Amino acid sequence: MRALPVRMDAVLVQALIAAALSFAHLHDLASAAGQDGWKAWAYPVSVDLLMVAAWRRLRSGESKAAGWCWFLVALTASLGANVATAGLLDLDDVPAWLRILVAGWPAVAFLGGTLLAHGAPKTPRAMTDTEPRSTVTDTAPQAPATEVEPPVGAAELPPVDVASAQPPSAPVPPALVALARKVADEHHARTGTPIDTPTLRARLGVPLPLAEAIAAQLT
Missing domain, CATH: 1.20.930 (Transcription Elongation Factor S-II; Chain A)
Structure with a gap:
C-alpha cells in the first residue's frame, strides 16, 4: 500500500x-x-x-x-x-x-x-493468569453411573367434594341481617325486583363472603 x-x-x-x-x-x-x-x-x-x-x-x-x-x-x-x-x-x-x-x-x-x-518490558501476566490449575477432582476416579429406578407412582386418592371441603360460613349478627332486610325491602319497593348480592354488598359495605351469607338468610 x-x-x-x-x-x-x-x-x-x-x-x-x-x-x-x-x-x-x-x-x-x-x-x-x-x-x-x-x-x-x-x-x-x-x-x-x-x-x-x-x-x-x-x-x-x-x-x-x-x-x-x-x-x-x-x-x-x-x-x-x-x-x-x-x-x-x-x-x-x-x-x-x-x-x-x-x-x-x-x-x-x-x-x-x-x-x-x-x-523494562512488561511481564506477560496474561499467560500466568489463564493457566489452568490442577485440582483434585481432575485426577480423582469417577464412580460408575448407576441406574436409578423410577419412583413408584402414588396411589390415586378418591376425589374430594369441594362443597363439603369448604369451611362453614361465619354467623351473621342479627342486627346486620335486620339492616340488610330493610335495605332489600326498600330496593324491592323501588325497583320491583329482589335485590342481588353485588347490590347488597355495595349498600352495606361488607366483604363478598359476608354479603353472600346475608343474602342466603334473606331468601
Whole structure:
C-alpha cells in the first residue's frame, strides 16, 4: 500500500520554523561554551532526539513518569538555550557553570535516551493468569453411573367434594341481617325486583363472603 505524502499545511511549516530556530539557538550556545566544529551541531540533535524519545514513551502507554521526566529535561535545555541567546547572556563571556552544564549534557542525553529506548518490558501476566490449575477432582476416579429406578407412582386418592371441603360460613349478627332486610325491602319497593348480592354488598359495605351469607338468610 502506497504511503500518503506528507501534507504541507500551516501547522507543519510553523513546526519546521520553530525547530530550525531552536536548533540554531542550541548550536550558538554550545559554540559559545567552547564546543566548536561538529560538536556544536551535535548538541541540538541530542536535545531534539531526547525530546522525541520522551514523547514516544508518553504515547506508547507504558510508564509515563520517565517519559514526563526526560521530556521536561529536554524542554528545559531547549528553552534555556532560547532564552540565553536572546540577549540575556553574554555569549562572549559564558560563565563557568554554564560551560559545565554544556559539557555534561552528552552524558545526561545518553542516559535518558538509553532508559527511554530500552525500558523494562512488561511481564506477560496474561499467560500466568489463564493457566489452568490442577485440582483434585481432575485426577480423582469417577464412580460408575448407576441406574436409578423410577419412583413408584402414588396411589390415586378418591376425589374430594369441594362443597363439603369448604369451611362453614361465619354467623351473621342479627342486627346486620335486620339492616340488610330493610335495605332489600326498600330496593324491592323501588325497583320491583329482589335485590342481588353485588347490590347488597355495595349498600352495606361488607366483604363478598359476608354479603353472600346475608343474602342466603334473606331468601
